[in-house]
Amino acid sequence: MPKVLAPLLKKEILDLLRDPKILIGMIVLPAVLYPVMGAAMRASMTAAGRAALQLPVAVLDLDRSFESEIIVSSLSESGEVITLEVEPDKALDKALEMEAGALVVIPEGFGECLRAGKRSPIEIHVFFESGGFSTQMFAGRLESAIESASKIISAYLVSLTSNVDPEVILNPLELDYSSVFRGEVLDVPPQALAGALMGQMTTTPIVAMLVLMFAMQIAATSVAVEKEERTLETLLTLPASRRNILLAKLVGSAFVASLGSVGVMAGLWYYLKMMNVAFESQPFEGLVTISSKDLALLAVALMAANMLALTLAIILAVFAENVRSAQALVGNLYILIFIPAFMLMFADIETLPVAAKYVLIAVPFTHLALATQHITWGEYTMYAVNVLYLFVWSAASMLLADRIFSSEKILTARIRWGWKRRTRGNEIK
């Protein structure tokens, strides 16, 4: 490492990390935001779940048969039940008065009708006193209890007319699913594997987008702040090559951005964990089961895209007058990252219209999204092509950045909003 690179790098990192806008705005806040959101969502959903369980169901059983008892008992198992002893026309008012969440009316002759081989209606009135999760969860609890009672009654009715095991008649097929993935037979239901893969294919691009956005903002700031604080002229006359100055900015920004990205990813991981606990599901299982080899390949692809993003941000920041305009200029590049990532998150590139496909393929950041897909499917040759394309773009943009840093453009070039261009050189002193 050249002697001058160490102090340049140290200065970049110290100056960026001590900038409250970067430390608080780009590292601490995003890292804290997701866990706070996750904890808040979890707390509200736990409260909603508790409220849904505590909300009673009012039952008016006008039949009092064995079959109606099955329904009452199933409802009791799911939560509190209030048995009403009123005339049918007063039942609704009574249930509302007792602050029940729903009223279930089992008509007279319910059991007899079933035993005669006919379908029998029951009335279910759900009271919407408030919106939100608790009503949704209460409705779910009610539906599940009724469905469970319906199955028990079905089995009972089958047992009355046949010697065959009711389970055989109700569920005659014994399904034995397995999934073939990357040539391997996995003892996993396809729905579960599809869910895990979908989780991986949506989460990875989101994380990649976050990483690239951080890196670009920080790299742009590192150049623009030199202009804003009038330190650039001094820096450029130091006995350090312009290439080393550029390199220090790239490496310093990448380091600080990676700190921010780690914070955000940790926060996002915690948020998803909170949400998974709240929803009792594991939609992102695929991420944790990714092999270390694939993870390393993902890191290489991300590094190639990051190099390109950093260099493009630095080039754009050269044309900005201050930090704010640099960040606004860099914001225009997000479209090149967002559109491919979102399009490929839900669609196969081969299924897109031809023109859209070739436009997307030309955009370098598409190849990050494609690389992650090719890793998932084990198509390593295609992955190598994607990463190579990214590296070629990175090398070309680094050459351009090097030329700009070596010329007086770094001092004189300006783009103002409205794309009206002028040179600082006009302000001759």
Added chain:
Amino acid sequence: MASEQAVFVAKLTKSYGKIRALRGLSFRIEKGEIYGLIGPNGAGKTTTLRILATLIQPDSGEARVFGYDVVKNANRVRAIISYLPEEAGAYRNLSGLEYLKFMASFYATDESSLQEMVEEGISISGLEGRIRDKVKTYSQGMKRRLALARTLMVQPKLAILDEPTSGLDVIHAHHVRSVIKRYVEDRGLTVLLSSHNMLEVETLCDRVGLLHKGNLVEEGPPEELKRKHRAANLEEVFVEVTAIA
């Protein structure tokens, strides 16, 4: 190739679009001299200093610092000069001490020479009591003193100072002028400076060059110029020469 002539500028031109900032500027500075460039706004003073500091390149002509061409040997030139821009900032999130250490690290050959430079910088800046504070807490004057200290502490062969006392009060401006004078006398430093302050130029410079519309219209020691133009001070010389030009 190294030379004992500190600065050699010949037929230098530089344009920004349609505006011609320098129109064949030529002058020389001998080693150990303090040379002042004076001229009205837009005369090309800062452009000249920036070319010599390797920040921008001339369209034509030649500029050498101790024999090294500022375009072809820019890295060698940077190793022997130290440039103080008119609006020099410092990294606001570093302390004054960290800033001086950062700057010294490019010139020092070992840890002890780095320490020496930093001690010298602290002494020049006069910021002993505040040197560990963040630069963002400094006043404009304190930042200017820090920037000047950074420029001189590395003991360059040529110090290029654009309005060195800009933003300083009378006392600190006097302190800065005496530091520059002392550095030249004690350490054989060569100084090229630009200034609007005629008194400063008169008392500090061995020779001055009057720039007007990108050309040198007059040059010589302040006393000689005053005699030649029968003027009481450099201001009168300046007004007379630029009016004629």
